[in-house]
Amino acid sequence: MHIHYCKRQFNIAESYRTVFFPLKDLILLLRFRNEHETIEIQSEIYLNESQRSLPVSSHLVDDDRLNNTKPSKYRVVQQFFTNRKWYSYFYEKSRSKFTVNYLRNNLERIICIILYILINLGLSLYVIVYRSTVTKSNVLIVFARIGEILLNFNCTLVIILMLKYTILMLRMNKDLRKWIPLDDHIDFHKFVGRFITVLAIFHTISHMANFGRRTEHSWSTFMFTTYPDIGWIGGFTPLSGIILCIILAIIIICSMKWIRHGGHFQVFYWTHLLYLAFYIVLIVHARVFWKWIIAPFTLFVLEKIYSNLTRYSSDNGRTYILSVTIEPSNVICLYIHRPKNFRFKAGDYISINLPRIALYEYHPFTISSAPEEMSYLSVHIQASGNWTKRVYQRFKDMSDTQNVENDLIIHRADLNIDQATAEERQEREIIYCEEGDDDNERIVPDSRVHAEVAIIKGPYSSCARCVFDYKHVVLIGGGIGITPYASILQSLMAQFRASHIVCKHCQGHNYNRRNILENRFLKKVDFI
Ligand SMILES: Cc1cc2nc3c(=O)[nH]c(=O)nc-3n(C[C@H](O)[C@H](O)[C@H](O)COP(=O)(O)OP(=O)(O)OC[C@H]3O[C@@H](n4cnc5c(N)ncnc54)[C@H](O)[C@@H]3O)c2cc1C
Numbered sequence: 001m002h003i004h005y006c007k008r009q010f011n012i013a014e015s016y017r018t019v020f021f022p023l024k025d026l027i028l029l030l031r032f033r034n035e036h037e038t039i040e041i042q043s044e045i046y047l048n049e050s051q052r053s054l055p056v057s058s059h060l061v062d063d064d065r066l067n068n069t070k071p072s073k074y075r076v077v078q079q080f081f082t083n084r085k086w087y088s089y090f091y092e093k094s095r096s097k098f099t100v101n102y103l104r105n106n107l108e109r110i111i112c113i114i115l116y117i118l119i120n121l122g123l124s125l126y127v128i129v130y131r132s133t134v135t136k137s138n139v140l141i142v143f144a145r146i147g148e149i150l151l152n153f154n155c156t157l158v159i160i161l162m163l164k165y166t167i168l169m170l171r172m173n174k175d176l177r178k179w180i181p182l183d184d185h186i187d188f189h190k191f192v193g194r195f196i197t198v199l200a201i202f203h204t205i206s207h208m209a210n211f212g213r214r215t216e217h218s219w220s221t222f223m224f225t226t227y228p229d230i231g232w233i234g235g236f237t238p239l240s241g242i243i244l245c246i247i248l249a250i251i252i253i254c255s256m257k258w259i260r261h262g263g264h265f266q267v268f269y270w271t272h273l274l275y276l277a278f279y280i281v282l283i284v285h286a287r288v289f290w291k292w293i294i295a296p297f298t299l300f301v302l303e304k305i306y307s308n309l310t311r312y313s314s315d316n317g318r319t320y321i322l323s324v325t326i327e328p329s330n331v332i333c334l335y336i337h338r339p340k341n342f343r344f345k346a347g348d349y350i351s352i353n354l355p356r357i358a359l360y361e362y363h364p365f366t367i368s369s370a371p372e373e374m375s376y377l378s379v380h381i382q383a384s385g386n387w388t389k390r391v392y393q394r395f396k397d398m399s400d401t402q403n404v405e406n407d408l409i410i411h412r413a414d415l416n417i418d419q420a421t422a423e424e425r426q427e428r429e430i431i432y433c434e435e436g437d438d439d440n441e442r443i444v445p446d447s448r449v450h451a452e453v454a455i456i457k458g459p460y461s462s463c464a465r466c467v468f469d470y471k472h473v474v475l476i477g478g479g480i481g482i483t484p485y486a487s488i489l490q491s492l493m494a495q496f497r498a499s500h501i502v503c504k505h506c507q508g509h510n511y512n513r514r515n516i517l518e519n520r521f522l523k524k525v526d527f528i
Pocket of ligand 1: 260261262263264265266349362363364365366367380381382383384385386387388389480483
């Protein structure tokens with residue numbers, strides 16, 4: 001395999017996304033997390049010279065998440081006069097995005113988009129034919145009905161895209177995860193949300209115009225009273241439409257980037273919960289909507305019940321922190337007791353709630369320990385905002401007496417890294433001993449009455465689950481974004497160690513491939 005490097009500067013602004021490029025038998029995973037860090041990466045990776053048009057670099061350059069920090073004026077001027085700047089510019093210009101390789105590498109995405117467009121077109125066509133031939137409605141009613149049917153479909157789809165446990169189950173199937181672009185579910189959810197807004201405006205304007213055309217009642221009677229008796233529940237349809245518009249406007253405005261990323265994530269979180277009111281009013285508003293929503297909503301309710309049941313059970317979600325390592329660079333590592341029934345795969349993430357920090361806040365973090373590690377799971381948290389800074393400060397400021405009170409061990413790697421590493425190693429050995437002792441395992445959780453409680457939801461899957469499907473993976477990470485790779489690499493090492501056998505007779509060392517359960521396909525890993 002030939003790897004060609006074309007070095008280029010990227011300003012990594014915001015991202016907890018893993019950028020995932022499956023190429024024939026090579027997968028490139030990129031994960032960045034550093035608000036102000038400039039990371040130099042190898043942006044071109046070719047399988048061989050003849051496949052020069054692989055779309056890796058165009059993805060990177062086009063992805064505004066990777067380009068949205070402003071370089072300083074000096075840097076802009078400096079870059080303007082460098083050859084590299086012009087080389088990159090003409091190189092990118094000369095490449096068409098829609099090459100055969102681009103289409104091949106994004107086939108499942110393209111199929112899904114075409115399917116989505118066809119469904120929307122099909123539904124619109126059905127309404128046009130039905131309304132103009134069977135009911136012979138006027139054009140405004142036809143427009144309103146097109147808006148209605150598309151809203152029914154999209155409001156159903158938007159909820160399906162957030163069924164996290166269903167997505168997790170789909171991801172478990174190798175063929176399904178290859179053919180359904182599961183990693184795009186949040187982006188698609190955002191897109192469908194925006195489309196719903198457009199459709200809602202279109203649908204509302206069509207009805208408003210139609211009310212203006214009608215002569216039985218005045219426009220305001222149609223709009224603001226139940227008197228004309230429109231709809232299926234007590235003439236409540238126009239009023240419920242107004243309520244829906246208000247709720248939708250709140251949800252959409254509070255989901256905007258400047259709210260989510262502007263330090264007001266909780267505003268986004270709490271206003272997004274209005275979706276429940278939205279769906280209830282929508283069922284009242286639209287006569288047939290319940291038929292669309294019933295199946296996904298049942299799944300959604302089952303997921304919520306499952307999530308709530310597991311979250312508070314000590315075998316799944318309610319656990320406690322064993323120890324904490326204060327790392328340099330404002331990072332803290334929490335070692336959490338792994339509940340008995342908590343199963344996950346390398347690269348998965350969980351939502352954590354620390355009741356002593358904030359009672360109702362859940363924050364997502366990637367599990368950085370290996371799934372083979374049965375006694376604990378770890379997460380690395382960078383102090384970046386309100387909650388994470390409070391977590392960092394709480395454990396950093398804890399005195400030795402408080403540690404004892406809270407049944408907690410704190411390793412201060414920010415002060416003395418060697419000592420902290422030695423302490424951690426010693427602690428792991430104690431945990432392994434406890435783990436081997438069945439009686440001890442039962443006693444430990446109950447005796448920790450003062451322990452730092454942690455409630456975990458999940459695990460939720462990410463595209464990192466796919467790494468074991470490929471022969472060769474290239475993992476590229478920066479800053480705290482390397483956490484899933486820590487889990488993947490530790491998992492590989494654990495599998496490797498488990499496969500180690502020593503011959504009884506000749507004392508020779510060997511590796512048994514049958515013991516490598518997960519890693520049946522993967523041959524090579526590059527970590528940059
Ligand atoms: C799948 C995933 C995995 C992650 N893994 C890690 C990790 O391993 N290590 C790590 O340090 N950070 C990780 N994060 C980011 C971490 O969840 C946020 O930094 C943290 O929630 C910030 O909360 P805050 O109140 O301190 O910051 P705020 O000031 O409230 O927000 C800072 C940023 O974090 C985002 N954010 C805030 N709250 C949430 C939330 N509840 N859910 C999602 N995003 C939020 C906001 O968009 C904002 O841009 C991950 C995020 C996601 C989505």
